[in-house]
Amino acid sequence: MSAATDGASAPAPGASGGVGAPILELEQLTAGYDRAPVLRGLTLAVAPGEVVALIGANGAGKTTTLRTISGLVRPMGGLVRLDGDDLAGVSATARVRRGIVHVPQGRGIFFGLTVAEHLRLDGLRDRTAQEVAFEHFPALRDLAGRRAGLLSGGEQQMLAIARALCRRPRLLLLDELSLGLAPVIVERLLPVVREFASTQGTAVLLVEQHVHLALEIADRGYVLSHGELVASDSAERLRADSALLTASYLGERRA
Numbered sequence: 001m002s003a004a005t006d007g008a009s010a011p012a013p014g015a016s017g018g019v020g021a022p023i024l025e026l027e028q029l030t031a032g033y034d035r036a037p038v039l040r041g042l043t044l045a046v047a048p049g050e051v052v053a054l055i056g057a058n059g060a061g062k063t064t065t066l067r068t069i070s071g072l073v074r075p076m077g078g079l080v081r082l083d084g085d086d087l088a089g090v091s092a093t094a095r096v097r098r099g100i101v102h103v104p105q106g107r108g109i110f111f112g113l114t115v116a117e118h119l120r121l122d123g124l125r126d127r128t129a130q131e132v133a134f135e136h137f138p139a140l141r142d143l144a145g146r147r148a149g150l151l152s153g154g155e156q157q158m159l160a161i162a163r164a165l166c167r168r169p170r171l172l173l174l175d176e177l178s179l180g181l182a183p184v185i186v187e188r189l190l191p192v193v194r195e196f197a198s199t200q201g202t203a204v205l206l207v208e209q210h211v212h213l214a215l216e217i218a219d220r221g222y223v224l225s226h227g228e229l230v231a232s233d234s235a236e237r238l239r240a241d242s243a244l245l246t247a248s249y250l251g252e253r254r255a
Contacts, residue, residue, distance in 0.1 A: 020048040021084065023203035024069065024171050029078035031068040032227075037076055038064045040227045046171070046203040051194055053214040053235065054207050055245070056224035062207040063105065065224075066173045069205070070102040071095045082171065099170025105179055107160040111149030115140055118148060118163055133162035136192050154185040161189065165196055172197070172204045179209070186210055190217045215239045 022045035032038035039061035046052045054062050067073040069080055071092030080087045082098055090098070109118060119130045134141045137158045148156060157177055164172055174193065178186040190208075194217040197204045208214035215221055218235040223244065231244060238245065 020201075022047050022081075023083055024205065025079070025081040025084075026065075026069070027079040027081070029065070029068065029080065030076045031064055031073050031078075032076060033064075033073070035076075038227050039068070039224075041078070042224070042227075042229055043078075044222050044229070044232070046205050048201040048203055049197055050220070051197050051204040051206060051218045053211075053218040053221040053238075054205060054224065055211050055214065055221055055238075059226075060224040061227040062224060063175055064227075066102060066104075066175050066205065066207060069171075070100055070173060072102075096167075099167075100173065101164045101167050101169035101171070102173040103160050103164050103175065103177065105175045107156050109148045109156055109160055109163075112147060114145055114147050115151075115159055116144040118159055119144075119166060121163070130166060132166050132168070136165055136196065137162050153180050154182075154189075157181060157185070157189060161192065168200065169202055172202050174204065174206045174208075176207055176209055178213070183210060183213065186213055190214070193217065211245055212239060 024044075024046040026042050026044050029042045030037050030040050038059075042061070042065060044052070044054075054065060056062055064073060068075055071087070071090065071094075075088075082095070082100065087095060113121075119133055139155065140158055140162055143151065143155060148159060151159065161174075161177065164174075172193075177189060181189075186208075190213055193204060193206070196202060206214055206218065215235040215238055221233065221235050221238045222229055223231040223238070231238075233241075
């Protein structure tokens with residue numbers, strides 16, 4: 001097991017086999033709310049085609065990390081880089097244009113709009129782009145005319161992820177996509193994320209409460225505890241370290 005260090009672990013090859021310069025780099029990132037830091041000195045990197053799991057107990061700083069990357073929370077210190085460019089001063093909207101797509105907790109869908117209307121939002125009128133959604137989630141094709149509020153929880157999450165994939169993101173941030181879903185549904189969603197990252201070269205940073213499911217499709221993982229990085233390693237080694245995973249889930253620090 002690799003202990004946390006001052007620098008990010010070197011990005012490992014994604015399932016696509018390529019190792020490139022990191023798409024995402026965080027360097028000593030500190031962030032929080034009302035001048036109270038939640039996240040302290042986090043350094044990590046995600047390479048093209050790589051899925052990286054960010055794990056830890058509730059309150060560890062995982063959601064704050066994603067919100068800071070997407071520009072919804074302003075850093076108190078440190079750097080966020082996309083393709084080597086410092087994103088300081090870049091708005092959340094401009095970050096979307098640069099290829100950062102964030103699927104938040106709660107899915108970010110509109111109950112009054114149909115599936116088809118969701119896929120036309122944000123300028124996604126290109127039918128080729130919309131076909132990406134149906135390719136990865138064929139069930140949505142038959143649901144195109146149904147309002148999102150009438151979909152099951154699993155179908156709503158399919159729609160949320162499909163909207164993200166339609167944008168062909170450079171960096172995809174996924175926050176607890178399993179929230180409120182049975183593990184069997186999550187087992188169907190996560191492989192789609194893995195395949196997309198591998199085939200499209202998208203960097204994925206995944207926050208997931210079902211830790212073992214996340215590590216099944218991830219290349220590497222970072223473990224947060226009380227806002228600090230306590231370990232990082234390959235997903236395979238993290239899966240094998242049950243003591244560390246138990247401690248991280250319970251919010252405990254391991255000596």
